[in-house]
Amino acid sequence: MTHLTQTAFRKAEKKYKRGQLAHDLDNAVDLANKPAVNQAVRAIRLAHDLEDPATVPFRLFTHKRPPAYVLRDHPGLLLIPNPFTDEAQRWLARKCLCDCPRPPNRTNLDAFFDTPPESLFALASDATTCSQPISNRAEKDILMADVTLPKDRVYTQPGLPAALLERQRWCTLGMQYNWTTKEYDRGTSPFDQDIDCLMRAIAIAITRPEGSAGDSVDTGNEYDGNSFASEAGIVNYYDERATMAGHVDKTEEKMDAPLISLSIGLSCVFLIGGMTRDTEPTPIVLRSGDVLAMCGESRMAYHGVPVVLDGTTPEFLNNPSAGTGDVVAATYPEWHHFAGYLTHHRINCNARKCS
Ligand SMILES: O=C(O)CCC(=O)C(=O)O
Numbered sequence: 611m612t613h614l615t616q617t618a619f620r621k622a623e624k625k626y627k628r629g630q631l632a633h634d635l636d637n638a639v640d641l642a643n644k645p646a647v648n649q650a651v652r653a654i655r656l657a658h659d660l661e662d663p664a665t666v667p668f669r670l671f672t673h674k675r676p677p678a679y680v681l682r683d684h685p686g687l688l689l690i691p692n693p694f695t696d697e698a699q700r701w702l703a704r705k706c707l708c709d710c711p712r713p714p715n716r717t718n719l720d721a722f723f724d725t726p727p728e729s730l731f732a733l734a735s736d737a738t739t740c741s742q743p744i745s746n747r748a749e750k751d752i753l754m755a756d757v758t759l760p761k762d763r764v765y766t767q768p769g770l771p772a773a774l775l776e777r778q779r780w781c782t783l784g785m786q787y788n789w790t791t792k793e794y795d796r797g798t799s800p801f802d803q804d805i806d807c808l809m810r811a812i813a814i815a816i817t818r819p820e821g822s823a824g825d826s827v828d829t830g831n832e833y834d835g836n837s838f839a840s841e842a843g844i845v846n847y848y849d850e851r852a853t854m855a856g857h858v859d860k861t862e863e864k865m866d867a868p869l870i871s872l873s874i875g876l877s878c879v880f881l882i883g884g885m886t887r888d889t890e891p892t893p894i895v896l897r898s899g900d901v902l903a904m905c906g907e908s909r910m911a912y913h914g915v916p917v918v919l920d921g922t923t924p925e926f927l928n929n930p931s932a933g934t935g936d937v938v939a940a941t942y943p944e945w946h947h948f949a950g951y952l953t954h955h956r957i958n959c960n961a962r963k964c965s
Pocket residue numbers: 844846854859871880913914915958960
């Protein structure tokens with residue numbers, strides 16, 4: 611009988627498998643709970659302000675120079691524990707659920723169903739309160755019918771928007787990634803301007819950070835964020851059982867720019883490893899609002915999400931009456947729909963410069 615040796619990355623994935631969590635998180639980097647005892651991290655100082663983009667009519671960031679950290683064993687991996695206002699997180703959740711997963715952006719469901727121009731979230735919530743209102747009942751019924759239409763006989767059962775929403779796992783932004791060929795060969799759609807500006811603001815703020823005493827240390831990010839543009843991105847939707855297997859994002863033609871990644875909703879364990887699966891990864895608890903940037907060497911590192919942590923969505927996202935006064939609220943479905951979703955899901959929104 612042959613025994614395949616498990617890689618260090620695989621072992622860590624199994625360790626953090628759902629249902630085995632009680633004591634395991636003690637060893638994870640968790641900046642919200644115990645920053646002082648995180649031996650694995652080192653505090654750094656952002657050398658540039660985190661500026662609110664001019665295009666967004668309210669404050670996105672709570673501080674211009676929020677606390678930031680690098681991981682000692684993973685050069686180039688930068689963390690900014692939630693620098694966002696509550697309103698900004700709600701705004702981003704709305705964008706990721708209502709705006710991003712609409713044509714011409716692609717979703718994992720496109721291969722199987724004819725998808726309507728509206729987002730599944732808006733349809734599943736209440737078609738009459740979507741950002742582009744559906745004017746009458748007949749029109750709404752047509753959209754519902756379209757969305758249930760299976761393609762290519764893969765699925766023969768129709769599904770209503772609410773059921774399909776539970777199967778929506780990702781959408782792609784900008785240059786459209788093809789998961790089969792692992793190339794950006796599915797055309798390009800306009801990248802959401804506000805999300806691009808937000809990502810660029812982060813890229814600028816994390817340019818050549820300093821040591822915590824203002825000294826110049828190698829923090830692993832030499833990239834000048836002024837050159838950053840979000841050319842491709844992915845919004846990942848995780849329910850409580852979803853995981854993302856270890857992988858390296860290496861399709862981009864040039865990989866000198868940071869890959870910037872934002873979390874909304876449930877917390878998760880994120881594993882960051884090395885150039886091969888044999889390097890033991892470091893587990894990091896990512897919470898709602900956390901910014902993670904893979905720069906320099908860490909851009910080539912294996913990473914993944916072995917578990918999403920139940921019951922961890924913050925109150926300002928899961929409270930049904932939150933967010934009603936937000937500036938953009940009137941153009942989206944009512945907040946209680948988002949609260950229902952975010953109580954049981956994590957959203958990850960990431961952006962890359964490819965050229
Ligand atoms: O969900 C995350 O934090 C990781 C996402 C990721 O690794 C990817 O989209 O390639």
